[in-house]
Amino acid sequence: MSTLHDIGARLLYRDALLLVIDKPAGLPVHPGPRGGETLTDHLDGLRFGLPRRPEAAHRLDRDTSGCLALGRHAKALARLGKLFSGNAIDKTYWAVVSGGPAEEEGSIDLALARRSPDPRSWWMKADPAGDPSLTHWQVLGRGDGLTWLALKPVTGRTHQLRVHCAESGWPILGDPIYGGAPRGSALHLHARSLSIPLYPKREAITVEAPVPGHMAEALRQTGLAEH
Template sequence: MSAPILPDIGARLLYRDALLLVIDKPAGLPVHPGPKGGETLTDHLDALRFGLPRRPEAVHRLDRDTSGCLALGRHAKALARLGKLFAGSTVEKTYWAVVAGGPEAEAGQIDLPLARRSPDPRSWWMKADPAGDPSLTHWRVLGRDPEAGQTWLELKPVTGRTHQLRVHCAESGWPILGDPIYGGGPREGVLHLHARSLAIPLYPKREPIRAEAPAPAHMRAALAGCGWGG
């Protein structure tokens, strides 16, 4: 039996209060069980009860191969409250990506509707489609590695479509490194997409809750080549 991807979920806890937990999910770990079986985040959530009768549940999605900040609601009322926030546009999500090539400009936005490639509801693959759901991503260059031909981007999705950042980057001509589905460029290693931070306006009259996940090990070399200082 192979070693677990997540041997100690408690060590990856970034934030905790009465309603909300935020963890740093490792790349390669699905959030929910799938038809192929294997280890999932759900297998580990009982360790995060912290005295409550039920385990927490994920409030939003992160792809299996995306690392970083994942919010969990600690009980039914918390899940309902957080679900409304994530369904709207009030939660600020910030991602880091390392892409092949990169934009010429230093900042911009990608406004590109997305739809499923297949009518099969089990399919998660997406495509650019003028008749699809509106999808908007703001981006900013954080660093460049001219020798490797790679760019470090900050990505802020305004909408939350499936695979939005991966398709938006690929359709722009600079696919995310390690993307086996939309790559069209270098596919070596693990997907270089990291949910860097969340800002969640959970409590009225208070500042948003902010959580930040450190750069994952599999992205550090590429980030350093683009000027990341650790």
């Protein structure tokens, strides 16, 4: 479980409409049925003089680290919501997977549905009758039986990247749900960058999150140069 001591130190980008923060792994964005600390508990620290705290404009799993976009007020959230729902935002994730694909790049087109009809369940499965789900991937490095991938989800289904990698035969390292890792393992999935076309007459805002500590060693093994 991650405890967030200083949310301001995790701020990656700020303007009048948008904040992007580097969410730590292990911290859920929204409150859940089991209670406990969430990112929402800390968002008052990012008001920067506005009357209300910012709110997350999209989802990021509890165990996924990296770029999370926040809208600073209702109009900003509405604009960001349209961009995310319309797949206008370019999202790149870094993952370290066990094994890996034979090819250097490709796509996974595999429909997904909930494993359980219980609406509280977030676990997903491949299901031809499910929601269409598409992920593009590219190999960035290999080593020690692991592969470092850039994953670009076109759709935004729950656990999409985790299921797509597992169903392809190369589960994400540290995934206890879809990859058979022990409970409490560190999921090696990181929201590396967002490119957000927020302002019509300007270039898209591109923000990168630094490599998280729990992935540094596996990324080094697969070829990431030391910074």
